[in-house]
Structures are given as structure tokens and as C-alpha cells.
Amino acid sequence: MNKEYLLYLIRSKKHLSIFMLIVTMLPTLLYVLTLPTTSSYASYEAIEMTLYAYIFIVMAESFILPFVYFSFLQSKRALDTYYNIPISKPELIGTNFIHMSTQIIIFGIIGTLIPVLMNIGFLNRPYMVLALYVLTSIFAIIVSLFVLSIIYKTNSLFDSIVLSLAYITIPFLIVTVLGVFDNHQIYGLTNTFDWLNPYIILLMTCLAPLLNVETLIGDVEMVFDIEVILLIIEALIIGIVCFISIKKDIKRRKAEVSETVSSNFFAWPLAIGLITMCLLFIFVFGIDDTLTMILSFAFVFIAYLIMTFIYRRKIRFTKHDLLLFGIGIFASLTILAIANATDGFYLSRSYRSIDNIKSFDIYVSIEDGQSDTEVIGYDLYNEMTMSITDKETINDVIAIIDDLYERYKSGEDDYVPYYQATADYSSSLYISMFISDDDGRRFDFGHRIYVNDDKDIDDIEKIVALIEDIDGTVSASVYDELYGSISENASISEVRKTVENWR
Amino acid sequence: MLEVRNVYKEFKDQKVLKDLDLTIEDGKVFGLVGVNGAGKSTLLRSIAGVYDIDEGSILFDNEVISDDPEIRRNILLIGDDPYFSRTSTIDDLVAFYSSFYPFDHEAYYKYLNMFALDPKKTINTFSKGMKRQAFLIMALAIKPRLLLLDEAFDGLDPLTRLDFKKALAELLNDDKVSVIISSHNLKELEDICDSFGLLENGQIKTSGDLDIAKSAINKYQVVFDKEMTIDDFKDFDIVNFDQKGRVSTIVIKGDQEVVEEKLNAMSPLILDVLPIDFEELFIYEVETRGTLHE
Numbered sequence: 030m031n032k033e034y035l036l037y038l039i040r041s042k043k044h045l046s047i048f049m050l051i052v053t054m055l056p057t058l059l060y061v062l063t064l065p066t067t068s069s070y071a072s073y074e075a076i077e078m079t080l081y082a083y084i085f086i087v088m089a090e091s092f093i094l095p096f097v098y099f100s101f102l103q104s105k106r107a108l109d110t111y112y113n114i115p116i117s118k119p120e121l122i123g124t125n126f127i128h129m130s131t132q133i134i135i136f137g138i139i140g141t142l143i144p145v146l147m148n149i150g151f152l153n154r155p156y157m158v159l160a161l162y163v164l165t166s167i168f169a170i171i172v173s174l175f176v177l178s179i180i181y182k183t184n185s186l187f188d189s190i191v192l193s194l195a196y197i198t199i200p201f202l203i204v205t206v207l208g209v210f211d212n213h214q215i216y217g218l219t220n221t222f223d224w225l226n227p228y229i230i231l232l233m234t235c236l237a238p239l240l241n242v243e244t245l246i247g248d249v250e251m252v253f254d255i256e257v258i259l260l261i262i263e264a265l266i267i268g269i270v271c272f273i274s275i276k277k278d279i280k281r282r283k284a285e286v287s288e289t290v291s292s293n294f295f296a297w298p299l300a301i302g303l304i305t306m307c308l309l310f311i312f313v314f315g316i317d318d319t320l321t322m323i324l325s326f327a328f329v330f331i332a333y334l335i336m337t338f339i340y341r342r343k344i345r346f347t348k349h350d351l352l353l354f355g356i357g358i359f360a361s362l363t364i365l366a367i368a369n370a371t372d373g374f375y376l377s378r379s380y381r382s383i384d385n386i387k388s389f390d391i392y393v394s395i396e397d398g399q400s401d402t403e404v405i406g407y408d409l410y411n412e413m414t415m416s417i418t419d420k421e422t423i424n425d426v427i428a429i430i431d432d433l434y435e436r437y438k439s440g441e442d443d444y445v446p447y448y449q450a451t452a453d454y455s456s457s458l459y460i461s462m463f464i465s466d467d468d469g470r471r472f473d474f475g476h477r478i479y480v481n482d483d484k485d486i487d488d489i490e491k492i493v494a495l496i497e498d499i500d501g502t503v504s505a506s507v508y509d510e511l512y513g514s515i516s517e518n519a520s521i522s523e524v525r526k527t528v529e530n531w532r
Numbered sequence: 533m534l535e536v537r538n539v540y541k542e543f544k545d546q547k548v549l550k551d552l553d554l555t556i557e558d559g560k561v562f563g564l565v566g567v568n569g570a571g572k573s574t575l576l577r578s579i580a581g582v583y584d585i586d587e588g589s590i591l592f593d594n595e596v597i598s599d600d601p602e603i604r605r606n607i608l609l610i611g612d613d614p615y616f617s618r619t620s621t622i623d624d625l626v627a628f629y630s631s632f633y634p635f636d637h638e639a640y641y642k643y644l645n646m647f648a649l650d651p652k653k654t655i656n657t658f659s660k661g662m663k664r665q666a667f668l669i670m671a672l673a674i675k676p677r678l679l680l681l682d683e684a685f686d687g688l689d690p691l692t693r694l695d696f697k698k699a700l701a702e703l704l705n706d707d708k709v710s711v712i713i714s715s716h717n718l719k720e721l722e723d724i725c726d727s728f729g730l731l732e733n734g735q736i737k738t739s740g741d742l743d744i745a746k747s748a749i750n751k752y753q754v755v756f757d758k759e760m761t762i763d764d765f766k767d768f769d770i771v772n773f774d775q776k777g778r779v780s781t782i783v784i785k786g787d788q789e790v791v792e793e794k795l796n797a798m799s800p801l802i803l804d805v806l807p808i809d810f811e812e813l814f815i816y817e818v819e820t821r822g823t824l825h826e
Contacts, residue, residue, distance in 0.1 A: 037631040041624065106615040112582040114632045115605035284582050285543055 030127055031120040038128040045097070046132055049090060053136035056082035057143045083140050084165050090133050091169035095176040096190060098125045103186045108284045118279050122177075130173060134166045164261070171268035178271040181278035183291040191339070192291070195300045200229045202307035209315040214365075215373035290341055297340035305333050305354070309361040314368070326358060533557055534579065534678060534710060539588035541574055548574045550734035552588070556710050556727070558677075561700070563721040563742070564714040565814050566731035572714040573612060575731065576680045579712070580609035592678060605633060606677035612686060614667040622651035622666050626673075633674040640673035646695055660687035665696075672699050678710050679703070685717040697724050722810035730817055738817050746813055750788050754780045754795060755802040767794065771816040783808070783816055 039046075060079040099122070101107035111121060142162075176193050183189040207225065274295075291297050312325035333354055338344055368374060534556040541549040548571040556562045566572050577583040579590055581597050581604050590597045597603050616625065622644070629635060644651060647665040649658075655666055664687050671679055685693055697720070703709055715721050721728070722742065729739035738745065749771060754760075760780050762773045768791065772783035778801075784791050788805060795803055808816070 033631045037628060041627060101615075104615065106611065106613050109577065109580070109582055109609060109611035110615045113580045113604065113607070113609045115601035116632065117601050120601070283584055284577070 031116050031124045034116055034121070034124045035128060038124065042128070049094075049132055050136050050139075053083070053086055053090065053133075053140045056080075056086065057140045060143075080161060083137065084161075086140075087133055087137050087165055087169050088172060091130075091172040092176055092193070094129050094133070095173050095180060096186065098129045099177055099180050100186050102180055102282075103184065103189065103287050105284070105287050108287055112284055119276075122275070122279055126173065126177065130170050133169050133173075137166060137169070138162060167261075167268075168264060171264055171271070174268050174271035174275065178274045178278070179296075181275055181282055182293045182296045184286050184289045184293075184296075185291065188291040188296065192296055192300055195304065199300070199303050199307065202304065202311075204229050206307050206310045206314070209311050210368070210373070213314050214368045215376045297336075301333065301336045301340060302353075302357075304336065305329060305357055306361065308332060309357055310364070313361040313365045330354060533593060534712075535589075535591040535594075536575075536579065537589045537591070539575075539578065539590060540586045541571075541578055541583060542586055543574075548734055549578065549585070552731075552735050554729060554736050554739065556712065558708050558710055559704065560727050561704065561711045561713065561725045563718075563725035563728040563810075564712055564731060565716075565718060565721070565728060566714075570731045571734055572731055573682050576609060576682050576712065576714060577611075579678075580604070580607055580680055582609065607680065608633070608671055608674055608676035608678070609680040610667045610671050610682065610684075612683035614663065616655045616663075618654075618656055620655050621653060622649060622655065622669070625655070625666060625670055626651070629670050629674055633676065636673045636675060639675070640669060643669045643672045643699055646699065647692065661689055661692060664688060665692060668696055668699070672703055675703060675709065677708055678712070681711065681713045681715075683715055684713045685715050685720045693720055700724060718811040718814050719809065725810075728810070730814065742810065746808060746810070747788065749783060749785050749808060749813055749816055750791065751781065751783050751806040751808050751812070752791065752795060753802070753804040753806055754782065754798075754800045756780070756798070756800050764798075783812075 056079045059082075060075055101111050112118070114121075116124075175196075176189075179193045179196060180189040183192055207229075308329045309326070312322060312329065316322045316325055333350075334346065337346065337350055534554070536552055536554040539549050539552040540547070552575065554575075564572050564575065574583060578585050579597065584598070592603055592606060595603050597607065626635070626640065630637075647662075647669060649662060649666055649669070655663055658666065668681075668684075671681070685696075688696060700711065701724075704711065713721060713725065725742055727740060728742050728745065729736040731737075751772075755778055757778070759778055760775065762770065762775075765773070765780075765782060765784075768782070769785040770782060771785055772781075774781040792803065792805065
């Protein structure tokens with residue numbers, strides 16, 4: 030870091046700093062202006078919304094500001110000045126980054142602490158907000174490192190903005206490819222790759238923290254959950270990779286490349302390749318008839334042409350481009366053929382053994398019949414969560430639930446009972462059933478039972494019988510928690526058949 | 533002293549500087565000339581540390597310039613299209629440059645008054661010449677040991693050019709200051725430079741003291757009693773030949789006395805030696821190599 034340059038940045042960017050402070054404080058200001066005092070729940074909800082807004086703003090700042098601070102890298106004129114001033118390149122970049130990140134972090138802590146301190150009494154776990162703040166700050170730095178690494182790989186501001194957006198969109202495409210593959214190529218199961226999605230989505234670094242706000246402020250134990258820890262580790266790896274990439278590019282990238290075509294492999298070539306391959310896989314895995322597939326190839330080819338035009342800024346299509354597209358089609362069709370020959374890479378119809386299920390949690394909540402929102406994590410509603418291992422208690426609980434349901438059915442109670450059982454680890458078979466009316470609307474009634482032994486299957490059969498008594502259609506799903514749904518929208522007779530098969 | 537030794541610089545497949553050598557002593561004003569695309573700006577940017585050279589070395593006071601901030605503190609590049617942000621004023625430039633370089637505020641106000649620029653006005657609203665003046669004021673206030681001016685006179689009106697040359701002369705009172713100026717305005721360079729270098733095909737083909745170089749090429753106007761052709765002068769190192777009737781105007785390389793003696797031996801009716809200026813010198817030098825494109 031260069032002290033003289035930092036002082037210059039503080040002086041010269043004061044208007045930007047004031048703007049950033051106001052924007053970062055906006056959620057807090059709104060919170061203060063509309064301070065709820067009616068109930069702890071309202072306060073909690075307001076704080077939660079404030080923190081959501083805070084994270085959104087911080088992530089937006091950490092995504093946008095690198096373009097403001099480092100746009101000089103994309104301008105020949107600016108580099109004549111910035112690379113001539115007596116500062117080494119690492120100091121120049123480092124000082125800009127420190128000035129930018131410090132503002133995000135400092136303004137962020139002000140924005141976070143004010144609503145928390147004002148209502149600390151309403152929060153069960155105020156220190157979790159600190160954890161949220163620390164994690165958000167780390168994520169903000171990672172996002173800025175990610176954008177800066179893209180800026181270094183590209184040679185114009187336009188390319189750096191477009192490719193940064195492309196690289197945070199590509200993980201969505203990959204998730205879509207896996208989903209399409211799952212639905213169309215793996216028979217009998219769905220959600221095969223659900224466990225993978227958070228890790229892929231984290232690659233869209235900007236959005237990842239938003240997905241985890243509720244986890245962080247809702248349940249302290251979740252922070253220490255292995256999934257969350259793995260996500261944090263993945264985020265740190267992304268940050269380290271970006272940091273190393275930037276460090277190398279500071280030395281490697283030459284001033285003269287600015288304002289030229291962004292031909293670095295990690296700029297347009299890789300982005301075009303990934304987007305094209307994802308589109309090809311989506312169509313190849315998802316479409317069965319040949320004509321539609323050919324049309325979809327034509328669509329992808331047009332998309333490929335447009336991307337190549339934006340990359341080179343001129344309409345030029347070489348034999349090399351054509352060859353690459355041909356290889357893309359060939360590769361996607363080959364993978365499709367392998368998937369067909371192997372029943373989705375041997376992932377189809379893979380059932381887990383139920384022998385090693387040892388315990389499960391059962392969770393029951395009573396919801397407001399008007400609300401379709403399930404509230405988890407604090408004690409505002411009648412609800413209970415228990416971890417039980419003996420089957421007798423489970424049956425007692427089911428009996429209570431059944432009783433609640435009977436009361437609901439007979440109109441004695443306005444409340445809808447909702448209950449579900451979830452296994453404490455992901456290697457169980459279970460069945461869940463939701464009752465729908467003739468229009469397909471789902472009632473707030475569900476039953477999910479994990480199957481450990483014949484007695485559980487008895488319980489399921491009891492539920493099946495119960496459902497058969499009810500007016501309306503039944504929508505049931507049978508799941509293997511590790512591999513996903515075995516059958517969706519099954520009829521009650523199919524459920525019966527599946528349960529009998531288990532037996 | 534600036535020493536450029538065996539410097540190579542390549543952009544993609546285009547070799548811009550090829551085994552380039554150049555030495556500029558302290559206190560000299562060096563005019564860098566060459567046709568468009570010859571590599572003048574590339575050379576200046578390489579000296580300023582903006583471009584990393586592929587091979588060779590660039591030394592200032594026997595220290596490699598490259599990425600060493602302390603060496604670069606002595607060197608200032610004013611590019612052909614200097615950078616400023618959209619909202620920058622001259623005051624902002626002062627804040628920027630004074631953060632990194634020793635800045636003579638007294639000189640700054642002096643030259644600010646001389647060029648009559650408003651320091652509070654955004655530079656974006658200035659004319660091209662005024663923008664250039666703003667940056668020249670910075671250079672004159674920073675007083676770097678080595679000032680690199682790319683297309684220095686571009687956009688300056690005649691009066692401002694005069695003011696600028698005066699200011700530069702004041703800067704050069706410090707005999708340790710060197711200036712490299714690239715410009716297509718050779719008439720202006722001639723007034724201010726005491727040495728020059730002709731950059732051609734990535735190398736400095738001709739360089740040295742401007743007066744000596746000019747004296748090495750002379751224009752002779754000769755009248756004979758008959759019409760002459762270029763073949764009649766095959767013993768001379770002819771750069772340019774023009775014949776109008778019996779009057780021959782010949783640009784000949786070589787020592788003036790020797791050439792005059794040889795021409796007199798041909799018994800001309802009239803022999804006049806006309807001085808050539810820097811622009812003509814440039815044109816003749818480039819023409820002889822057949823690389824003049826403009």
C-alpha cells in the first residue's frame with residue numbers, strides 16, 4: 030500500500046465515499062424511520078429485512094465499485110498516467126483495492142450495528158449479526174477480487190462488465206444443465222444434483238450471501254453446519270484463486286493490451302465456450318425429437334455467432350470457429366449417447382438401503398390457515414420439534430397429528446395442522462403426501478414419514494388409508510433423500526405399490 | 533543521463549522497436565522524429581515505464597527504470613492525449629501530481645497565469661490546446677529530471693507555442709533536466725532542440741547534434757551553360773535533384789566545402805548554397821530510405 034496514493038484517494042474520492050455511505054446506510058435509515066415497536070416478531074422481521082437490504086447493497090457495491098476504481102486499466106490514456114507515476118503496479122492496485130474495500134466494510138459495520146444495537150433486546154442471538162457482518166465483508170472482498178480478476182483478463186470496460194455478468198450467470202446455466210439431465214436422463218429419480226447446487230451457485234459469488242442470510246441469523250448452529258462451512262471454504266478458495274490470478278496478471282498484463290480485443294482464454298473464449306456448451310447440453314438432454322434438436326442447434330449457433338461478434342467487434346467467422354462449434358455438437362451428442370447407454374451414467378433407479386437409519390426428527394407446526402408461510406426458528410407459533418428414536422413415541426405423535434387433522438376436517442378448528450418428519454442424516458427413504466383439491470391447489474397438510482422398518486411401512490399404510498378417505502385427489506411423492514424423488518405425483522395406488530415393494 | 537540499450541518491443545506480431553540504442557545527456561533537448569507509426573510514442577512510453585520492454589535495458593542515471601518508483605519519480609510523460617477524469621479540474625490535477633512528485637507551487641501559479649487558464653473549470657470543457665497547456669503547466673511545476681513530451685505542440689496556437697518554448701527554456705536552466713519531445717511540427721522542434729533522433733523501422737537511424745546534421749546535408753543551386761541531368765552528378769551523394777532549365781537544385785550529402793569544391797570544378801555559372809531546415813532534413817533523410825509515407 031502506498032500512503033501518498035491512499036491519502037490522494039481519500040481526498041479525491043470523497044464525493045463517491047459520501048454517496049457510498051448514504052447508499053449503504055439507506056436500509057438503516059429506512060429502518061430507523063419505520064421503527065417497529067409493536068412486537069418482537071415485527072422487530073425481528075424488520076431487522077431481517079434491513080440486513081437483507083444491507084447485504085444486497087454491499088454485494089452490489091462490491092460488484093460495481095471495481096469498475097469505478099480500476100477502469101484505468103482499460104484505458105491507454107489513463108495507463109500513460111497511472112503507470113508513469115512513481116508507484117509500483119502492485120502498490121497501485123493494492124492501494125485502490127484497500128481504499129475501496131475499507132469503505133464497504135466500515136460503512137457496512139455502521140449500517141449493520143445501528144439497527145442491531147437499537148433493538149438488541151429483540152434478538153435472541155445478536156452475535157449472529159456480527160457473524161453475518163464478518164461473512165458479508167469477506168464475501169464483499171471476494172466479489173471485488175472476482176470482478177478485478179475479470180477486469181485483468183479483459184481489455185475494455187465493456188468486456189469486463191459483460192464478462193463479469195456472464196461469469197456470474199454461467200453457474201445458473203450449469204445448474205440448469207444438471208437439472209435437465211436429472212429430469213430427462215436419470216429415470217425414476219429427481220434432484221440428483223440438488224446437493225451440488227449451493228456449491229455451483231456460490232460461484233455466482235455476488236448472490237451467495239443473500240441465500241444464506243436466514244441461515245446465519247436464523248439458526249446459530251447452521252453456521253457450524255458442515256454444508257455452511259464447506260460453502261465458506263469454497264468462497265475462500267474462490268477468493269484465493271482470484272487473488273493469485275490478479276497477482277500474476279499485475280506482472281503479466283501489458284499496458285498495450287488495453288482497448289484491444291479481449292482474447293485472453295479466460296475472457297471471451299472460455300465464456301463463449303461454456304455458454305455454448307451449456308446451451309447445447311440443455312437442448313441435447315432435454316429434447317427427444319430430431320427436428321426440434323436440429324432447430325435448437327441452429328438457435329445455439331446464432332447465439333454463438335452473436336457472442337463471437339461481440340467478442341471480436343466485427344462480423345468474422347473463421348473455419349476455426351466453425352470447427353469448435355462442430356466439436357461442441359459432437360461432444361454433447363457423444364455424452365448424450367453415453368448417458369443413454371448407461372441409464373444416466375448408472376444413476377437411474379438407484380435405491381438406498383434403509384438398514385442404517387437410526388433416528389429421525391419430527392417437526393410439527395400449526396399454521397394460520399390464511400398464511401402459506403412457514404416460520405421456522407423462533408417461538409411465535411404453536412410448534413414443537415423433537416428428536417425421537419423410539420417408534421412408540423413416533424406413533425403417539427402421529428396420532429396427535431391425526432387427531433389435529435380430524436379436528437380440522439370436522440371444522441372444529443380453523444388451524445391447519447402441518448407436520449413433517451425429517452431424518453437427521455441424508456440416507457433415508459421417506460414418503461411425503463400432500464392433499465390437493467380438484468383444482469390442484471395444495472392444502473396446508475402434509476405428511477412425511479421416514480421408513481426404517483416394517484413398522485414404519487405400517488404407519489405409511491395407515492396414512493395412505495387415511496388419505497383414501499378424503500375427498501379430492503392425492504398428490505404423493507416418494508423420495509430417496511440421497512438420490513431424490515423416486516416418483517412424483519404418484520397416485521395413492523402407486524404409493525401403496527411402492528410401500529409394498531419396500532416391504 | 534538516459535541510456536536505451538538494445539531495446540526490443542513487439543505488439544502481437546509487429547516488431548515496433550528493434551535493437552534500439554539511444555543516449556541522451558543531461559541538459560539536452562532531444563527531438564524525436566519519425567513517420568506515423570514509427571514507434572515514437574512506444575519509445576516514450578517504454579522510457580516512462582508504461583510499457584514493459586521485451587529485451588534490452590533502459591537506464592536513467594545508471595539505474596534500470598522498469599517498475600522502480602523511485603527512478604520513475606524523476607521521469608514525467610505527458611502523452612499525446614493526456615488522461616483526466618470527466619470532472620477533473622486543474623486543481624484536481626495539482627492534487628494528483630503533487631501527491632507523487634515534488635511540486636513547485638510558485639512555478640505552477642506563474643505558468644497558470646502565463647497560460648491564463650481557470651483552475652476551477654473542468655478540463656473537459658477546454659479546447660485541445662488548453663488541455664495540453666494544463667498538462668504542460670503540471671510538467672513545468674513538477675520539474676522532472678527527464679520530461680517526455682509526446683506530440684508536444686499538437687493543438688497549441690502560435691502564441692502559446694512561443695510561451696511554451698519560453699517556459700521550457702526556463703526549465704532547462706537547470707542543466708540536469710533533459711527533455712525528449714516528439715512532434716510532427718519540425719519547425720518548432722528546430723527552435724528548441726539541440727539534438728535529434730530519426731526513428732525508422734524500430735531503430736534510431738540518424739541522430740546527433742541538429743546543427744551538425746543539418747550542415748551535413750546542403751542544398752545547392754547551380755546554373756550551368758547547358759542543361760544538366762542527374763547523371764552529370766553521379767560523383768555526389770545526391771539526396772534530391774530538381775532541374776528547371778539550366779538551373780539545377782541539388783540536395784547533396786557531405787561536407788559543404790568538399791562538395792562546393794567539386795561543383796566549382798564543373799565550372800558553373802552560378803553556385804549558391806542554401807540552408808536547409810529540420811523539416812527538409814527529415815524529409816530528405818526519410819526519402820533516401822524510401823520510407824516516407826506522409
